[in-house]
Amino acid sequence: MEVISNRTSVVKNDKDLSIVISASADKRKNNLLLAWLVAWTLCGGYIIYNYFQLTDNKMKVMTLIWIAFWLYFEYTxxxxxxxxxxxxxxxxxxxxxxxxxxxxxGRGIVYSFDARHISDIRKFEDKTPGWLKKLGEEYWSIGGESLSFRHEQSEIKFGFQLSGDESGQLISLLKYYVKMNAAVKEEK
Incomplete structure (x- = not known):
């Protein structure tokens, strides 16, 4: 096994490549995110508890709208x-x-792509407006894809929040192994 960074490891042999990219290695930020989640849950729980004490219908409607937003961010x-x-x-x-x-x-959906139809493996260039792009790269969100490739007519994005060095090394490996596997697939 070859370690590219504290988050990224690679296992390779003559024909096969396996890459594992851990989501985060920063325990301090993970603990802060957990504290935020707990505080958010407690505050929302308190509002929901008090909802049943309300008598004014307009206040109930406003509180229900607030609870809907709260639930969305709780889930996020x-x-x-x-x-x-x-x-x-x-x-x-x-x-x-x-x-x-x-x-x-251990849970997740596996997406498979025929190596013969993969092209243009590169760093992902996000064309989203600046403030939206920045929002997707924040620690409390899942986003910030670093790499992409074309598969038939679709652009597939992956590699969350990789550094420039990690991205460069993975692009080189993927280009080599995808090309080799595409050739093997054509021979069969």
């Missing part, structure tokens, strides 16, 4: 914490296919 923060704590991206190039999985404690 919980999902981000779970990803940062337990998540990893698993990328494998094997038998003429590239497969990807965003794994959280």
């Amino acid at each position: 923060i919980a999902k981000a914490w779970q990803w940062k704590r337990f998540g990893k991206e698993v990328i494998k190039v094997k038998d003429g296919k590239l497969s990807m999985k965003r794994d959280i404690q």
